[in-house]
Amino acid sequence: MSKPIEVAIVDDHTVLREGLRKLFVEDQKKRFEVIGDFGNGSDFLDYLKKKSCDVVVMDIHMPIRGGESTVELIHKKIPDVSVVILTMNTRNYMMEFMVKLGVYAYLPKESGSEEIKNSVLSARDKKMFFNRLLTAEKYKLIKNGRKEPSGLTLREQFITSLVASGLNTVEIAEKINLSPSTVSKHRENIMKKTQCSNIAELVTFAYQHQILELTPR
Amino acid sequence: MSKPIEVAIVDDHTVLREGLRKLFVEDQKKRFEVIGDFGNGSDFLDYLKKKSCDVVVMDIHMPIRGGESTVELIHKKIPDVSVVILTMNTRNYMMEFMVKLGVYAYLPKESGSEEIKNSVLSARDKKMFFNRLLTAEKYKLIKNGRKEPSGLTLREQFITSLVASGLNTVEIAEKINLSPSTVSKHRENIMKKTQCSNIAELVTFAYQHQILELTPR
DNA sequence: TTTCACATACGTATTTATACGTATTTTTTG
DNA sequence: CAAAAAATACGTATAAATACGTATGTGAAA
The missing domain is CATH 3.40.50.2300 (Response regulator)
Structure with missing residues (x-):
């Protein structure tokens, strides 16, 4: 050495x-x-x-x-x-x-x-x-790049996890160094792809697809 | 010592x-x-x-x-x-x-x-x-005592479950025959009590307090 | 009995999310 | 290399949530 x-x-x-x-x-x-x-x-x-x-x-x-x-x-x-x-x-x-x-x-x-x-x-x-x-x-x-079971791209999954954990668009943008507009567009695409019509549904989606984990109590 | x-x-x-x-x-x-x-x-x-x-x-x-x-x-x-x-x-x-x-x-x-x-x-x-x-x-x-494990009254727990399952204020009001103002006020109180600052956090709160249940896919 | 928590209801101002369109750059893939 | 997909970014308009204040009826507990 x-x-x-x-x-x-x-x-x-x-x-x-x-x-x-x-x-x-x-x-x-x-x-x-x-x-x-x-x-x-x-x-x-x-x-x-x-x-x-x-x-x-x-x-x-x-x-x-x-x-x-x-x-x-x-x-x-x-x-x-x-x-x-x-x-x-x-x-x-x-x-x-x-x-x-x-x-x-x-x-x-x-x-x-x-x-x-x-x-x-x-x-x-x-x-x-x-x-x-x-x-x-x-x-x-x-x-070797596989298809995501959730149908979301990696970036989208990531942003989903942040949305579902309670951050708003501006906070997410700051956290991952993006423009709020970009985050907003990602959110738009996520909602369309997941067929969720509001944040509550998206959080449930996130739990069901292991994008978020529920800490047991 | x-x-x-x-x-x-x-x-x-x-x-x-x-x-x-x-x-x-x-x-x-x-x-x-x-x-x-x-x-x-x-x-x-x-x-x-x-x-x-x-x-x-x-x-x-x-x-x-x-x-x-x-x-x-x-x-x-x-x-x-x-x-x-x-x-x-x-x-x-x-x-x-x-x-x-x-x-x-x-x-x-x-x-x-x-x-x-x-x-x-x-x-x-x-x-x-x-x-x-x-x-x-x-x-x-x-x-000095909050009674409910969630800290929410029954009415509040019920409305929490509806919010967390994706209904908006007007839909909830229609569903349980209340004025949207009332539902809105309940939501305000719920957010204060649970110390959640947005819907995403509230959904997680709901899962963690068994107000909602995650149905496995 | 009167206080208190709960549920009900309205108004108003501010913030945030949503839903479009458009466009450029980067990355991936055939 | 060329085409496609993904990620980036802005504008604009509408919808919804949020955070205040205020007020009233009701039923239970101190």
């Missing part, structure tokens, strides 16, 4: 950042160097303007700038930075979205330490890391 | 358990002793059959046995164990549910280290710990 892998951590959960940091710092083989941890995507992107980073371990759900738009920006502007997603959002459409943006691993939050370390090693080498959530089979399916 | 507080950690996120453990173990004043960490509620309940514990820091969303039923069982059978909730489920109904089961703190996942430690100290002394999510005001409101 020549030089340690420069790892960044992006998650709004303070304790989890600490846990990840510890995991990398205390690696027996000294393979990692944590170059920073950040509470949102925005801070990390600021960091990247000045300094470098090999692999970033990132959550999706964050305030200010969520994982979606952060990964999108990294993918477009700084493709050298490899992304590993570590999240409790295990929905298929999100995984698909992230895989298409070139992330190298998609880990559920109950992943063990070794799994996380190995995914970072894979990502450093620009190699896909597979696990129970993102299997090689699923990866192939996504890459 | 006589003897250290026996703290247990229950969360399905491995890295987060590590982070919490570190936080308690590395306390300057040696006030805590982590007596175990568990990946689900079931394992923790098993532990409690044999050994003791002062305070448990617990997530809600977990496989096998989630926080809801775990806290419910602790509350009924082992009320000596104080519970601190640390979660990303910031929904009011969940907070209300947990407060009614006697948890001493309800922390969002972005809480800082000191906040978490202080909440455990409070819980050890059987004192409520308040923060931006669970304020003293909210706590009073919950304690």
Whole structure:
């Protein structure tokens, strides 16, 4: 092992950042160097303007700038930075979205330490890391482009999930860096395709097509 | 400070358990002793059959046995164990549910280290710990009694179910022979009570409170 | 009995969603 | 490469929801 892998951590959960940091710092083989941890995507992107980073371990759900738009920006502007997603959002459409943006691993939050370390090693080498959530089979399916059972495109599914989780058009536009007009047009198309005539019906549609998940109580 | 507080950690996120453990173990004043960490509620309940514990820091969303039923069982059978909730489920109904089961703190996942430690100290002394999510005001409101689990009157629940199933104000008025103004006022009250800020959130609320049922496809 | 929660009802101003049309750019696919 | 599909964006008009205030009748509980 020549030089340690420069790892960044992006998650709004303070304790989890600490846990990840510890995991990398205390690696027996000294393979990692944590170059920073950040509470949102925005801070990390600021960091990247000045300094470098090999692999970033990132959550999706964050305030200010969520994982979606952060990964999108990294993918477009700084493709050298490899992304590993570590999240409790295990929905298929999100995984698909992230895989298409070139992330190298998609880990559920109950992943063990070794799994996380190995995914970072894979990502450093620009190699896909597979696990129970993102299997090689699923990866192939996504890459070979399959038809969505819901009839919605990926973008549409994504916006559906945001509408159904209670954001309005302007909030969605801000969240994923689009013009409100565009979001509005997507919503129009979504309503037509799903044959929903209002938001309430769309939320039910989202639950029934696993675009949203009902957290059991 | 006589003897250290026996703290247990229950969360399905491995890295987060590590982070919490570190936080308690590395306390300057040696006030805590982590007596175990568990990946689900079931394992923790098993532990409690044999050994003791002062305070448990617990997530809600977990496989096998989630926080809801775990806290419910602790509350009924082992009320000596104080519970601190640390979660990303910031929904009011969940907070209300947990407060009614006697948890001493309800922390969002972005809480800082000191906040978490202080909440455990409070819980050890059987004192409520308040923060931006669970304020003293909210706590009073919950304690001084909303009756319905949903907080809604029967009429309001009925109208909620109609709104959530996709009817608009005029359609609802026609369906149950009311003036649209009345329906509108009910809707206003419903939104206030449920603290929903739009229809999408209300639909989710309806599913979560069994006001609506999701028919499997 | 009188207070209180609930259900009823109206008015009004503001915000948000919906439903059209149009058009350019990007990505995918045959 | 060419065609098709998807994603982007704007304008404009109408419909609906939302958030206030106010008021009245009714039945149950303190």
